[in-house]
Amino acid sequence: MKHLLIIxxxxxxxxxLAGWLAAGVEPSRFSILDPGMESAPDGVxxxxxxxxxxxxxxxDTVMLGFKPQQLGALAPGLQALTGEGVTLASLLAGITIAxxxxxxxxxxxxxxxxxxxxxxxxxxPIILLEDGLTAGAREDIFAFFDHLGMATWLEDEAxxxxxxxxxxxxPGFVYRFIDALAEAAQELGIDKEQATALAIATVDGASSLAxxxxxxPATLADRVASPGxxxxxxxxxxxxxxxxxxxxxxxxxxxxxxGAALSAGAG
Numbered sequence: 001m002k003h004l005l006i007i008x009x010x011x012x013x014x015x016x017l018a019g020w021l022a023a024g025v026e027p028s029r030f031s032i033l034d035p036g037m038e039s040a041p042d043g044v045x046x047x048x049x050x051x052x053x054x055x056x057x058x059x060d061t062v063m064l065g066f067k068p069q070q071l072g073a074l075a076p077g078l079q080a081l082t083g084e085g086v087t088l089a090s091l092l093a094g095i096t097i098a099x100x101x102x103x104x105x106x107x108x109x110x111x112x113x114x115x116x117x118x119x120x121x122x123x124x125p126i127i128l129l130e131d132g133l134t135a136g137a138r139e140d141i142f143a144f145f146d147h148l149g150m151a152t153w154l155e156d157e158a159x160x161x162x163x164x165x166x167x168x169x170x171p172g173f174v175y176r177f178i179d180a181l182a183e184a185a186q187e188l189g190i191d192k193e194q195a196t197a198l199a200i201a202t203v204d205g206a207s208s209l210a211x212x213x214x215x216x217p218a219t220l221a222d223r224v225a226s227p228g229x230x231x232x233x234x235x236x237x238x239x240x241x242x243x244x245x246x247x248x249x250x251x252x253x254x255x256x257x258x259g260a261a262l263s264a265g266a267g
Contacts, residue, residue, distance in 0.1 A: 001057045001060065001061050001087070001137070001140045001141060001144055001220045002029065002060050002061075002262070003028075003029050003030070003031065003059045003060055003061065004029060004030050004031075004061045004062075005030075005031050005032070005033060005053055005058070005059035005060060005061070005062045005063070005065055005081065005219040006030065006032045006033070006063050006165075007032075007033045007034070007062060007063065007064050007065060007066065007074075007078065007081070008030045008033075008036075008064065008065035008066030008067075009034045009037055009064060010034075010066070010067055012091055012115065012117065012119075013032075013063070013064060013065030013091065014120075015036055015072040015115075015117045015119045015120035015124075016115060016119045016120075016148060017030060017032075017044070018041075018120045019117075019119040019120050019121070019122050019124070019147065019148040019149075019205040020144075020147055020148065021041060021258055022063055022120075022121075022122060022166070022229050023122055023142065023147040023148070025144075026043070026145060027041060027042060027043025027044045028043055028044075029057060030044045031044060031045035031046070031047065031053065031056065031058055032043075032044060032045070032046045032047065032050075033047045033048075033049075033050060033052075033053045033081075034046070034047075035048045036160065037124055037139065043216070045058070050077050050078060050081060050114050051079065052078050053081055054081055059081070059086065060086060060087065061086065061087045061088075061089060062082050062087070062088050062089065062107075063089040063090070064083055064088070064090045064091060064092055064172065065091050065112070067090070067092075068093055068094055068262045068263075068265075068266055069094050069163070069262070069265065069266070071092060071095060071103065071266050072266065073101075075104070076104045077107070078104070079104070080179075082104040082106065082107050082146060083107065084106055084107075084108065085108060086107050086108060087107065087108055087110075087132075087133070087137065087141075088100060088104050088107040088110050088111065088114055089111040089112075089113050089141075090110070090111065090113065091114070091115070092266075093114070093164060093259055093262055094161065094258070094260065094261070094262030094263040094265075094266070095106075095112075095262070095266055096112075096157060096160075096263055097110050097112060097129065097130075097131045097157060097261060098264060099263065100112070101131065105213055107132075108130030108132060109130060109131065109133045110130070110131050110132060111129065111130045111131075111133070111138065111141065112127075112128070112129040112130075112157075112160060113127070113128055113145065114126070114127040114160070114163065114164045114167065114168045115127075115145075115148055115149070115168070116167060116169075116170065116171050117171060118149060118171065119148040119149060122147065122148055123149045123165040124148050124149035124150075125149060125151075125152065125167040125169070126139065126145045126148055126149060126150065127150040127152060127154050127160070127163050127164065128142065128145060128152065128153050128154065128169055129150055129153070129154045129155075129157055130153075130161055133237040137205065137267070138153075157203075159178070160206075160259075160267060161256040161257075161259030161260055162256045164250075164255075164256070164259055165252040165255035165256040165259070166252060169255050173248070173251060174203070178196075178199050178200055178203050179199075180204070181197075181199040181203075182198070182200075183195075184200040185198070185199065189231070196218075198258065221235065236247065
């Protein structure tokens with residue numbers, strides 16, 4: 001994997017590119033095809049038309065970063081960029097390996113990639129699923145995406161939408177929790193600005209401790225919740241009838257089902 005062409009460099013593609021550059025990957029290893037992008041980072045080529053990227057002929061890997069609903073409309077104009085000798089990686093939620101192979105049959109290999117926006121600060125889980133990679137290419141791809149946080153291979157595509165709901169959409173749910181924690185504190189009388197700052201700092205510290213701990217989050221929760229104490233009283237509310245688990249199970253289920261709907265809509 002010598003040169004990556006990013007097609008559609010929006011929020012996610014931009015976050016990943018920023019993460020790679022922050023990790024020390026040379027800008028010359030990237031180019032972007034995006035007619036709506038104003039400018040690219042120094043050293044990264046920016047093309048407005050597919051013909052420009054084709055003429056440059058720099059890339060051996062293409063990453064699709066546009067909306068999955070655009071696949072049918074954009075794919076015909078991308079065939080010349082995704083032919084023999086090119087590995088195709090896709091950020092398109094819900095679009096399966098079979099659909100990628102059917103749409104870009106000439107590509108040497110096809111990869112589904114699911115990061116989240118924490119790729120910008122090199123703290124994203126990166127879910128990878130592939131078809132067609134050699135053993136050496138698989139190692140190269142893993143190392144390249146691992147720059148963005150924690151890469152992991154998924155072998156069962158049937159679980160991809162569910163893993164996406166957890167690791168890809170998960171930050172949105174965490175942000176909602178932070179906002180709800182702050183809003184609850186407001187309702188009980190704390191100033192909005194202070195409540196928000198305290199909620200963010202609390203979640204930041206707790207997640208950092210969980211990431212470095214040698215025990216599970218459940219064990220950590222029990223360690224800070226002394227019997228009869230304040231924290232335990234609050235956790236009793238969250239634990240009653242597994243209310244929080246049920247809510248998040250429903251959240252992940254409906255998120256994953258949307259991935260299946262996107263796949264069906266792409267045909």
